[in-house]
């Protein structure tokens with residue numbers, strides 16, 4: 048099927064500052080694309096460009112197979128939910144939701160029917176006659192969703208719709224949005240700087256930094272094979288351990304040496320490291336470092352390390368040690384015998400290891 | 413127990429101090445109010461006295477005999493030069509002048525403010541600065557060029573001519589008021605409406621105007637007071653039949669024929685001031701609200 052949204056070599060400048068550089072994205076029907084990145088990286092700007100609220104400096108933009116590069120927002124067949132919700136303050140909830148249809152000259156009967164549908168779907172029937180000022184944050188969020196849903200567009204755009212909600216409500220609304228996506232089968236572009244939101248909602252994640260796309264992929268791809276140090280560090284909590292290491296080639300594989308706080312370096316063997324340059328950054332997620340005896344199999348290797356800190360976190364306990372001059376975190380089971388100041392044998396699961404070049408940050412394997 | 417008592421005592425002392433301070437404050441405020449009200453009192457009482465009584469009595473006594481003759485004369489009989497029709501025709505001149513001029517300058521100011529605040533274009537800031545500059549040009553400077561302008565347009569000496577002058581001169585202020593109000597409205601509102609399919613005027617009409625009551629009131633009061641009380645433009649750009657009330661009032665007070673009718677002068681002055689007073693009383697509370705209105709809570 049043709050992509051619903053296709054962005055080709057999009058550039059966006061404000062005056063002489065480049066905000067977005069060479070953006071290329073394609074979204075299939077039914078995709079849930081999440082744009083994620085640190086504050087100020089251009090996520091909202093990109094969303095505004097897709098919506099047609101900001102003119103683009105270069106490149107092209109197709110929605111539903113049609114060239115929309117110079118088409119005004121109202122003709123792009125999109126609906127958008129804003130970070131501040133942007134509800135019309137003097138209109139009732141019902142009027143807020145039907146305003147778009149009214150402007151487009153949809154007849155009153157259809158308006159009423161669609162309003163009833165959406166109100167039912169979002170369970171906001173009792174609120175319809177209220178003003179936005181008389182609603183709670185979560186209710187406003189629903190109304191903003193309702194205003195988008197009622198339009199039945201080709202593409203939904205969400206700009207951090209949950210960032211104004213408290214933690215509990217955010218989790219609730221997150222699963223509601225996910226459900227909505229599944230029942231509607233709609234195509235969505237969703238901006239967030241919360242990487243957990245990105246992982247749980249997306250079928251496809253775009254990681255951005257400084258107006259440049261760092262990686263596009265499924266949540267699993269982004270999580271397991273980050274394209275560079277930035278993505279590796281940004282996605283996942285606690286973050287991936289990024290440990291400076293030396294690779295020694297020795298014929299049938301490679302030795303990897305990691306300096307330790309005390310004593311000689313740790314030596315690991317990984318055939319995947321063959322052919323890598325001498326200096327690398329080794330990336331291993333906290334859950335890929337376990338207590339010896341709790342993880343076994345091919346690619347799992349053990350080494351003794353000094354435990355610096357033990358942080359119980361309910362179901363897991365995070366054990367902190369120092370390797371390669373960096374603090375590393377291992378995710379261990381709650382009843383671990385680790386205690387601060389004593390040494391413990393760690394099991395490193397090298398099946399999911401990533402190697403990065405220290406200078407460029409690019410992935411090597 | 414002792415400590416308790418002394419505590420109570422000092423508390424009541426503090427209380428007493430507070431009350432005393434409060435009364436002092438009221439007394440002071442009362443004094444100020446009196447000071448401001450005294451001229452009005454003199455005007456009202458004088459306007460209700462006969463000429464005879466004014467000559468013989470003191471300025472601050474109440475009228476022995478209340479008479480509305482002076483008011484009648486001021487309204488429909490006093491002489492402004494050779495004509496003796498009172499203020500009535502000029503009052504209507506001022507109404508015909510002020511109402512459209514206030515309406516137009518407010519409307520244009522609202523549109524300008526909306527554009528400058530929410531539809532930024534290249535040079536928007538420059539244009540706004542120039543408009544602000546317009547607020548600070550002294551009236552006297554524009555008199556000659558404006559007279560020439562009105563002549564060229566063929567509306568010199570007419571009420572539409574005066575309306576034109578006041579609208580032009582008012583736009584700077586009205587634009588400033590509306591612009592400052594509209595920049596506090598989140599721009600995402602405009603974006604949302606654009607996505608919903610609304611155009612420039614629809615967004616103004618359906619979203620911005622309904623939000624604007626406080627600032628409209630402020631602007632209307634400001635403009636109405638300015639235009640109604642204006643003397644310089646009125647005297648410069650009007651002819652015999654089109655003079656506004658301020659000019660007529662001046663003519664009544666300054667016409668030198670016969671004895672000085674203080675009661676008529678006072679009555680005329682009050683009549684001339686009544687409409688602005690009325691506007692303040694009716695819309696005053698919105699005025700304060702509008703001046704302090706901050707951001708719009710979604």
Ligand SMILES: Nc1ncnc2c1ncn2[C@@H]1O[C@H](COP(=O)(O)OP(=O)(O)OP(=O)(O)O)[C@@H](O)[C@H]1O
Pocket residue numbers: 061066084085086087088089090091092093240
């Ligand atoms: N109108 C503008 N003029 C100039 N620069 C702008 C304008 N709007 C945004 N920028 C700049 O563009 C960059 C990207 O802004 P954008 O709002 O897209 O960031 P974001 O990724 O959405 O951040 P956040 O997560 O904080 O919302 C920022 O550096 C910002 O300063």
Ligand SMILES: [Mg+2]
Pocket residue numbers: 090091092206
């Ligand atoms: Mg943003």
